[in-house]
Amino acid sequence: MYKEIYLVDDEDLVNTINTIQFRKMGMEEQVKSFTNPELALDDLRFRKNNGDRTLILLDINMPEMSGFEFLEFMTLEDFPENNEVLLVTSSDSDVDKKEAKKYDKYVKRFITKPLQIKHLEDYLQSSYPNP
Numbered sequence: 001m002y003k004e005i006y007l008v009d010d011e012d013l014v015n016t017i018n019t020i021q022f023r024k025m026g027m028e029e030q031v032k033s034f035t036n037p038e039l040a041l042d043d044l045r046f047r048k049n050n051g052d053r054t055l056i057l058l059d060i061n062m063p064e065m066s067g068f069e070f071l072e073f074m075t076l077e078d079f080p081e082n083n084e085v086l087l088v089t090s091s092d093s094d095v096d097k098k099e100a101k102k103y104d105k106y107v108k109r110f111i112t113k114p115l116q117i118k119h120l121e122d123y124l125q126s127s128y129p130n131p
Helices: 014-025 037-045 065-076 095-099 117-127
Strands: 002-006 031-035 054-058 083-089 107-112
Touching: 002 014, 002 037, 014 031, 014 037, 014 117, 031 037, 031 083, 037 065, 065 083, 065 095, 083 095, 095 107
Parallel strands: 002 031, 002 054, 054 083, 083 107
Antiparallel strands: none
16 A cells, blocks of 8 residues: 555645545545645655655646656656656646656556546556455
């Protein structure tokens, strides 16, 4: 399972709704919420244990730093591959989907807002199949 779950969206309401989704799945304790992507990136950089598997729900369109800029920093700084990113965005643009493929080392899914618990459960089920 994931040691930490990062919610990175410039809208606090979106992070709150996503936190509720994780609460319904009994995973609220792992959630860290950020409305500023730069702070989330710093938190990821300076974690005590970089080896822990981490899930990052990342918005693409944010004013301080776009989700793609966030991913570019992850790539340039060679973040470990155990940082799994789900792009959660209101964009359904083919251009954004194509751009996301550049970061397939980290990006595992492209999910349109609003995030639904079914999307999370489907992803978690595929990441942690039952024995």
